[in-house]
Amino acid sequence: MSTYRIGIDVGGTNTDAAILNESLTCIATAKVPTTDDVFGGVRAAIDHLLSETGIAARDIGLAMLGTTHCTNAIVERKRLLRVGLLRLAGPASASVPPLANWPADLAAAVTLKWKIVGGGYEYDGRILTRLVEDEIRAAVRDWRGRIDAVAVCGVFSNINSEQECLVEQWILDELGPIPITLSHRIGSLGFLPRENASILNAALGDVIGDVISGFANALKATGLDHVRAMIGQNDGTLMSAEAARAFPVLTIGCGPTNSLKGAAFLSGRKDAIVVDVGGTTADIGMLSKGFPRQSALAVDIGGVRTNFRMPDIISLAVGGGTVITADSKGEPVIGPQSVGYRLTSEAMVFGGKTLTLTDVSSVLGVGLSIGNRFPDVPTSFCRAAFESVLKRLATGVDRIKTSAAPLPVILVGGGSALFPDRIDGTDEVIRPANFGAANAIGVAIGDVSGEVDRIVAMRDDVREQTLASLRDEAIQSAVLAGADPSTVEVLEQEDVPLSYLPGNATRIRFKVAGRLISRA
Structure with missing residues (x-):
């Protein structure tokens, strides 16, 4: 029986991966530069995990992928x-x-x-x-x-x-x-x-097609073509590669969702603020009862209003690859440009010529020390730049709050290693084990979901039968997607009378999820 699972998250700068056992304990993690094609980075991450752990490819039963490719295509207006x-x-x-x-x-x-x-x-x-x-x-x-x-x-x-x-x-x-x-x-x-x-x-058909093909090729090249491959959705659950090919828009927003889920899983905290710092952005969200808090507003994707339910996220142009420049007065300017996955060739600590937040952190001796060069940049300039970044983070944390009650901040993502264990306005900063791969762990622990959202003419004499029928339909859709029937639970139920419509019109919505079954 295949007992291990691999979670992979392809970001704009790095591809993160984690391998978990049957008890969902993280055995090892990997972080490699993202490549122009999905194949190279994913293959390198899987090779690293298998080599480090000595786990045989035949013992892997599940592989889950989270990706920002569709989001980036819309934001950048490319390949549509x-x-x-x-x-x-x-x-x-x-x-x-x-x-x-x-x-x-x-x-x-x-x-x-x-x-x-x-x-x-x-x-x-x-x-x-x-x-x-x-x-x-x-x-x-x-x-x-x-x-x-x-x-x-x-x-x-x-x-x-x-x-x-x-x-x-x-x-x-x-x-x-x-x-x-x-x-x-x-x-x-x-x-x-x-x-x-x-x-x-x-x-988005071409974009998701390349992602799925690259993922499949990487699994085949690493001896994992026998595993069940799943893709992360924007609500934190999983769907098959075939479903993702048909519905690529459902992958939008899965990156921040996976990080929030991973942060909750790794820290054991149910109510907290999560700051996920990558190479390009810092995403700030909130956990409520262990789940990402959903946005109450209509979600704009690249300037287009949709009706998806997505996490309430504040994204800041702050990451390990964020470019630091100076204005006409010599004051630091933070981003919004980033060197992204070119960090290891363009950042000064790696011999490049671009000053990044990673270089600033290195000069100040804050956080993780990487690279093999010491940037020739005035300490005073770096200190002013770093304080400006910390102020942005503190402002973002304050904006995401819904009350003055103190909440811990969980720092995750590879870029968070550059920051100290303090953020103004918070009383506790948590950096859990394996924090750098929280996004990959978040997608690895995902469940399979099913959903029904209908408007029905609700009659009192058949109310319970109607609800039961729609609930069963949602459960069946999750089972067909690969969920273990014995683990499927109702996550959300809405039963809302629509007073502006005649005939006792009622909106019924069921969201269910269950544990994914791996292939033997």
């Missing part, structure tokens, strides 16, 4: 596919065109072709407008050769998905095999945010 959007909404939605509030550069990167056609449903699943097959097929034919993927978004399709599924078949008839995103499989309530998420999902 050309998308065609069919909005099934009839004439009612024509006043608000697709991409209405998108940043101009992101909209240009997606090069969206779109068509509003008849379709959609009422809140209770009754047809709003019927589909016109000829109209839809003509629109799709016109896009041939001008798009790489298609998104379909219908009014209340999350209540009744029949029209979206029918349109999917027509698209395949006209264009052949092409990636298609159906909005009912991605978002919940909120038509425009669901449409936005669907367009982003369609645009």
Whole structure:
């Protein structure tokens, strides 16, 4: 029986990895520079773990990957596919065109072709407008050769998905095999945010494809092609590589989530502030009862509003690779640029010519000492720069708080080794064992989830049966994704009457999760 699992987190600067046993005890960790392709860094990290521990490849049963590639692609406006959007909404939605509030550069990167056609449903699943097959097929034919993927978004399709599924078949008839995103499989309530998420999902097909291929190739090259490979989601749970290929947008935000989960696991603290310092950014979040506190606001991804549930995170442009320069008065300027994964070639402590936060820390003798050179930089300048960085961290910690009650701060991430065990405004700073690989450990301990989010016409005489049926549906989706049925538990349940809709309309949402079963 395969008893070990490996967690890997690919960041902008470093690729972190950890190997855990059946009891979820961390046996060893690894940190290697991220490579332009996913393959190189992941393979190097796995090779390091297996070599250091002597564990045979055949004894590894699970491999989990967390990645920021999709987030970076949206933020940097790079490698996005050309998308065609069919909005099934009839004439009612024509006043608000697709991409209405998108940043101009992101909209240009997606090069969206779109068509509003008849379709959609009422809140209770009754047809709003019927589909016109000829109209839809003509629109799709016109896009041939001008798009790489298609998104379909219908009014209340999350209540009744029949029209979206029918349109999917027509698209395949006209264009052949092409990636298609159906909005009912991605978002919940909120038509425009669901449409936005669907367009982003369609645009990310190439990015996630390269990630999954690189991950698979690295597993094969290290003798781990027999393991069950899973990808981290933005809510801290896991999905299969096949699911990730279909829903790449669900990987956005998994990096900070994994770090928060890893921090809670390593420290044993249920309520705390977590500061995750990497090579490029410092992400600050809060743990509440052992889980990442979710944002109460709509989540913007690269300037686009979506309806995902994500951790409440404050990101600062502060990391080990952050570039330090001087203004016209000789005062230090912190970032926002970072040398990223080029730290070991461009930072002064490694013989480079760029002054980074790592160099500043080295001059002051603070935190971890790395490299083989001593930067020729005035101590007074470095001290002023470092104090400015500490002030930013303290401000971020203060902003994430919801009350004046004291909370411990858990420092994790490789870049946190550069900082002292103090942050102004906190009474306790915790740096747990294996803090540098908290993100990799966080994804390694992830469960498999299932979710149902529906609007139903709730009648008192069938209330319990309706709830039980939807709960069972969520549990079944988790089991199909690889969860052990005996471990599946309900994490969240929402039962909200929608007073603005007639007919006792009620939104029912179940979120469940269970322990992942490894392959024998």
